[in-house]
Amino acid sequence: MQRVPLDATLTHDLAAMEARVGAGTKLVSVCNPNNPTGTIVDPARLRAFCEAVSPRATVLVDEVYLNSLEPAPGQSMVDQVRAGRSVIIARSFSKIYGLAGMRVGYALAQPQVIQRLSELRMSLPN
Secondary structure (H helix, E strand, C coil): CCCCCCCCCCCCHHHHHHHHHCCCEEEEEEEECCCCCCCCCCCHHHHHHHHHHHCEEEEECCCCCCCHHHCCCCCCCCCHHHCCCCCEEEEEECCCCCCCCCCCCCEECHHHHHHHHHHCCCCHHH
């Protein structure tokens, strides 16, 4: 695992993250809005990052705290999944509906990405 420090504004340094993606990189994770800093990556920059990186490595965009923001068109990266990119969007019901003890969430991704995730699942299927 490689870690890339946040930039001076405590936001993900997308350029530095992209520069670290190599042949062995399987997953790049971006928490947006970030926890614990609360910073938000500009949607256009994050979208460009997903477009550039997803052909080389799957991009996980953790949008668990997105519902904490005022609704803004284009803030979510769901369109990257719809465009067929190797992007996973993680969301949670636990934070927005007071279900913190239940840890209920979901992921959005292309079927082939979900299949790869299924193969790595640590729990037994129902």
